[in-house]
Amino acid sequence: MASIITRVKQKHITQLIEKEKRLDGRDLTDYREMKIEQGIIERAEGSARVLLGKTEVVVGTKIEMGEPFPDTPNEGVLTVNAELTPIASPAFEAGPPDEVSIELARIVDRGIRESKAIDTGKLVIEQGKKVFVAFVDIYVLNHDGNLIDASALAAMSALLNTKMSNYEVKEGEIKIKPGYEPLPIKKHPITVTMAKIGNRLVVDPTFEEEQVMDARISFAIDEDHNICAIQKGGSGYFEPNQVLEAAKMAKEKAKELRKKLNW
């Protein structure tokens, strides 16, 4: 019940946005207040907690040893999973991952994978046989909109925080040595999501703005300003020129965030 937004409020939000104003006073292109903490879960090899407005996402990484994929015998493995825990919203139910959490995980995965953020070539222990597998698990703890950007930020922050054990291979056996190495990171993709409300593009939508939006679009951008992932979502549409406008906006915002985060 709490997650249904009244028609009156929907209209209110849409009308405000036509006048380029938002309920929380932000400009259409502003991000909410962002807070990132790393290393909050000691048991995990890496972790981070992101607060984006009231949206809260925690990501923990675990590094294990495993087999490489058959078509990439010289690369480590990245696997991303997302949980929309029932804690986070009256709209979430316990159970196996549904299409929303699967899509979220795959968008975050795409940004990291396609930008080649992790130097997977350096994760090989024994070519074709043993590699490091990086598990990135996204836990949404409070849903107030824009889970994509919050999760992507948390995932990247957690990866930057991740340490792998030192090891040596002696007589075909892998022995853990003391000491740690940071996970080899080459690129720092940043994902920017915009919602289309009326005819305007709104950056970092809140939960209520997401209830009102026609559609959303997300761009993952690396430090060379290349686009490495795009995902349109929602049951509405964008005009082709709006797509290009959104891409430009994403580039701008990614630049801003990158400066702020020092990535």
Place this chain on the structure above:
Amino acid sequence: MNDKPEKLIDKKGLRLDGRKADELRPVKLEVGVIPNADGSAYIEHGKNKILAAVYGPREVHPKHLALQDRTVIKCRYHMAPFSVQERKSPAPSRREIELSKVIRESLEPAVFMEYYPRTMVDVFIEVLQADGGTRCASITAAALALADSGIPMRDLVVACAAGKVEDTIALDLMDTEDKLGSADVPVALMPNLNAVTLLQMDGILSHEEFETAVNMALEGCKKIYTMQKEALKTKYVNVSEEIKEEAEE
């Protein structure tokens, strides 16, 4: 069996299958192929072979999923185990679940959902053979199946992808090009309304490359749209022709 080809684009600018960079693979469309379904269509796009069937609008099961003010559209994109090189397990993979969602979201803007409250429309997509670009071909077929079922629509939805192969932006990547290339951008369009209803990308593209790829994909969409409309009319045109022939006898 899995030899990597030397070059994806040769000196004359031709691709592995002889196409130029901006050439579409051949497309074949047929409407009304599954008698039991309310609407259906079959597409062959390059080596892709995909069936789409629509059941509905009909009662919602389970009842609590019904919406009081509009119809609920459900979509299932599924690949047959024999559709790909290495047998794929029949259980829905995470990729199929994501694609089911984005395909549904690409079709919803075309359907007048408010006309039939408390009903459900099921869109089933079965990929019988896959060779790159299955989500685009699926959308093209599913939109035809929806139109064939008699559900009122604002427009057909048509989809096509463009990507980057070696250093060239190319239209309609096939599987090898997708795997070995550096980017793929699938796009779905409602041409009359100039509305993009699906847009994804994986790979790396500069801004300019992205713009080129999107525009190329949109052109591809418009070409396929013409074929879609023909396919819908074919059944009726054929009957008219037959009658004309009979009369002349």
Place this chain on the structure above:
Amino acid sequence: MPIFLEKRQLVTPGDLIAEGEYIAGENTFTEGNRIFAARVGIVEYETKRVDVVALKAFYIPRPGDIVIGTITEVGFNGWTVDINSPYIALLRASDVLSRPFKPQKDDLPQVLDAGDLIVAKITSYNRTHDPQLTVAEPGLGKITRGQIIKITPTKIPRVIGRKGSMISMIKQETGCNIILGLNGVVLITGKTLEDEQLATKALLKIEQESHTSGLTDRITQMLKEEKTRKEENKNE
């Protein structure tokens, strides 16, 4: 201010039909002052009004319509009826029994059971509730014999023809009684199985060729030819 297409031209959803001061009719939608087709069909226009005669559509109940349906479930105070529509219809026990319903005394399956066919009239329907039926009028009730065929509901007017000319002609040539449910379900009762099959053939041909012209003549000709052939076979 133009209409962009000719009469009887085939259109598909999204095709622009007209722009300007026209009235948007059946199976169309508007954006601003432009009228588009919403379904596959043929364009028709009379002075100011533009319609698309849909070649395939499903039946949405309208109060007052006569429909033919199948009982699917016997509930505790009535029956659910499949009327070939996205919406399931309800027939209350009190309507059939023409008096208040007594659960202890009245055995509903004895009156109408799952699988029975009925001719009924829609009494009420709107967006918030399922359609209600009645059989408490002359000509309505349980069907005991005949053939049932389904054709797409938008073709029923074509089967009726101008001032009923088509349907009367078919009834006459085949000697069958034909009840046309506006929901696309048709009941044919004839003296012999062959007569019923002949009428069925005519109706299915109309469904297939409804978008063409000269249909009435072709159907009449087909029926006459079939009858002559039957006579010849008999005389051999």
